[in-house]
Structure formats: C-alpha cells, structure tokens
Amino acid sequence: MDRIGVGLIGTGYMGKCHALAWNTVHPVFGDVPKPRLVHLAEASAPLAEKRADELGFEKATGDWRDLIDDPEIDVISITTPNKFHAEMAIVALEAGKHVWCEKPMAPSFAEAEAMAEAARQSGKVAMLGYNYIQNPMVRQIRKLLSEGAIGSVNHVRVEMDEDFMADPDAPFAARNERANGYGALDDFAVHPLSILQTLFGNMTRVLCDMDKPYADRPVDGGKRRAVENHDMASVLFHLHEGISGVLMVNRTAWGRKGRIALQIFGSKGSILYDQERMNEMQLYQAPGRPGEQGYRTILAGPQHPPYDRFIPAPGHGLGFNELKTIECRQLIGRMRSEDTLGIGFADGLEIERTVHAMARSFERGRWEVVA
Numbered sequence: 044m045d046r047i048g049v050g051l052i053g054t055g056y057m058g059k060c061h062a063l064a065w066n067t068v069h070p071v072f073g074d075v076p077k078p079r080l081v082h083l084a085e086a087s088a089p090l091a092e093k094r095a096d097e098l099g100f101e102k103a104t105g106d107w108r109d110l111i112d113d114p115e116i117d118v119i120s121i122t123t124p125n126k127f128h129a130e131m132a133i134v135a136l137e138a139g140k141h142v143w144c145e146k147p148m149a150p151s152f153a154e155a156e157a158m159a160e161a162a163r164q165s166g167k168v169a170m171l172g173y174n175y176i177q178n179p180m181v182r183q184i185r186k187l188l189s190e191g192a193i194g195s196v197n198h199v200r201v202e203m204d205e206d207f208m209a210d211p212d213a214p215f216a217a218r219n220e221r222a223n224g225y226g227a228l229d230d231f232a233v234h235p236l237s238i239l240q241t242l243f244g245n246m247t248r249v250l251c252d253m254d255k256p257y258a259d260r261p262v263d264g265g266k267r268r269a270v271e272n273h274d275m276a277s278v279l280f281h282l283h284e285g286i287s288g289v290l291m292v293n294r295t296a297w298g299r300k301g302r303i304a305l306q307i308f309g310s311k312g313s314i315l316y317d318q319e320r321m322n323e324m325q326l327y328q329a330p331g332r333p334g335e336q337g338y339r340t341i342l343a344g345p346q347h348p349p350y351d352r353f354i355p356a357p358g359h360g361l362g363f364n365e366l367k368t369i370e371c372r373q374l375i376g377r378m379r380s381e382d383t384l385g386i387g388f389a390d391g392l393e394i395e396r397t398v399h400a401m402a403r404s405f406e407r408g409r410w411e412v413v414a
C-alpha cells in the first residue's frame with residue numbers, strides 16, 4: 044500500500060487514542076506509508092469541525108455515513124458507544140472499507156455474528172481495539188510460555204479492576220444501560236479475555252456470578268434511575284488446554300485505576316503481571332537451590348520488541364497510547380497481507396461467545412459450555 048486514507052467516527056477518549064495512533068505510526072515505525080487523515084464524523088457538525096481541527100483531519104461531518112461514501116477513505120476507525128458498532132462496521136465493510144473497531148463488538152451475539160460474517164464476505168481487514176495484548180511484556184510472556192520457561196501451565200488467575208464507577212453518587216451513564224451490554228463483563232472483562240486468548244486460546248466451560256453494588260444512580264432533576272447491568276463478575280473457567288482458571292472483574296473498585304493482574308502457574312514456575320505496572324513482569328523458575336529461589340522482576344527494554352521503536356534504553360516505559368500505535372501498525376500490516384498480532388472479527392467473535400456463555404451461566408446458575 045502506498046497510501047492510507049483514514050476516517051474516524053467518534054472523538055471521545057478512544058477516538059483521540061485512534062487519532063494519535065494514526066498520527067504517530069509512520070514516524071515510530073517508518074516502514075508504513077504516512078496515513079492521511081481524511082474525514083471525521085461526530086454527533087454534530089460543529090463538534091466534528093472542532094475535533095477535526097484538533098486532531099488533524101481534513102474534513103468533518105455530523106453524519107457518519109458521509110465517511111462510507113468518501114472514496115478517499117480506505118479504513119475507518121469506529122470508536123462510538125457499543126450499541127452503534129454493528130451497523131457502522133457492517134456498512135463500512137460492505138462499502139469496501141477496512142475497519143478498526145473498538146471493543147466489544149456489540150451488545151448482542153447476533154450482531155457480533157453479523158459483523159464477523161460481513162468481514163468474512165468483504166475480504167477486508169476488520170480488527171478490534173484490544174491494545175493490551177500489544178504490550179511488549181505480554182509478548183514476552185507469550186514467548187516464555189512457548190519456550191516452556193515455567194513448564195506445563197495448570198492454572199491461571201486474572202483480575203481486572205477500575206474505580207471509575209466506584210462512587211455510588213456518580214451520575215447514571217450509558218455504561219449503566221442494558222442496551223450497551225451486561226456491564227463489567229463486556230465493558231472491560233473482554234480485555235483480560237483477549238490476553239487469555241492470545242496466550243492460551245479460548246475457554247471451554249464457565250461458571251459465572253454477577254453483582255450490582257448500587258441499585259440506582261442520580262439523573263438530572265434530582266431523581267435516580269435504576270442501574271440496568273452489573274458492575275462485578277466472578278468466573279470459574281477451563282481453557283482448551285485443560286487449564287483451570289479464575290476471572291474477577293469490578294468497575295467499582297476504589298483505588299484501582301487500570302488493573303489487569305495476571306498470575307500464571309506452571310509445573311516449573313510462575314509468571315506475574317499487572318497492567319498498572321505495565322512495563323515490568325515477574326518470573327519465578329523453580330530449578331536451582333531452594334535458598335536462592337525467588338521472583339525476578341524483568342523491566343521492559345529494547346530486547347522486547349517493539350519497545351525499541353519508541354525508546355533505545357530499558358526501564359523508561361511505554362504507555363497506553365504507545366500500545367495503540369503498536370496496534371495500528373499491526374492493523375496496517377494486515378492490510379498489507381502480513382501475519383501480525385491482533386484480534387480480528389473472527390477471533391473477537393469467540394470472545395463475545397465466551398461473554399454470552401458467562402451471562403447464560405449467571406442466569407441459569409450452572410456451568411455453561413462455550414459453544
């Protein structure tokens with residue numbers, strides 16, 4: 044590809060992350076064309092024009108369908124609320140555009156299936172915004188597992204906690220609507236699921252419990268509105284390799300800001316990782332004299348690609364937006380028929396399948412097969 048025309052729908056937190064990634068992928072990696080930021084869509088024309096000026100897009104519109112009809116656009120970033128993903132992605136793919144859509148795919152499994160089928164039929168690249176798997180430390184963990192550094196893995200525990208909904212008097216938001224999903228399960232549990240899928244493959248069986256710590260939240264006028272989904276979930280699971288595991292997620296966890304705590308236990312050692320300390324991991328290897336055994340802290344550095352594309356010295360650290368730039372490079376690589384690390388719509392559908400199996404398990408009070 045000698046040109047990449049970019050369209051962006053939505054300019055909130057993740058929309059800005061996508062724009063930053065499109066702006067930095069060429070200077071950071073140097074082996075891809077410089078993307079041309081063609082057209083931006085927002086909920087209104089005035090807001091779109093403001094954001095286009097801030098983010099560097101040439102054109103702005105209050106109607107996202109204008110991007111579908113724009114012949115100068117090759118790929119569209121979709122960073123809108125979850126309930127809009129399916130329609131936008133499907134229309135874009137049918138129009139011959141590549142798609143980079145934020146997670147999760149959609150609130151309903153039928154919509155996610157339709158998105159995956161549209162991607163398959165279009166032959167275009169359709170990738171999801173699972174940027175945590177792009178962390179050089181997660182890639183290093185994957186490498187260590189493939190090399191048998193901790194022997195045969197037998198158990199995995201992962202927790203994801205944030206406190207952006209910890210205040211019981213925080214106003215009712217779109218995230219509290221059932222129309223946007225089950226709550227913590229598909230709001231952000233999909234992130235640890237993406238890591239588990241990348242490291243081990245998909246789950247086979249799940250047993251899920253969910254909880255709603257606050258029954259309602261304030262809305263305009265001093266009234267309160269019932270919370271329609273769940274802020275907490277706890278899941279027992281089994282992976283295809285026969286590995287047992289535990290997943291716990293909580294978006295009302297005071298003090299936790301961006302925690303994905305991963306513990307991997309094997310026959311010859313263990314690995315620890317926490318997204319709040321995303322530039323390090325800990326490795327314990329059992330062989331050796333018992334009196335000298337212990338966890339070793341490994342800091343991210345140029346030896347852990349593609350860290351070296353950003354910083355030439357170890358220990359300085361990458362951030363969330365750098366992971367998005369790496370993800371953008373993987374997307375462009377797929378558009379050029381390269382074999383890159385990323386979660387396309389087909390693999391993303393398996394994550395959605397797992398989430399819906401968890402929800403069924405909670406509703407039925409029993410183990411559910413992920414199928």
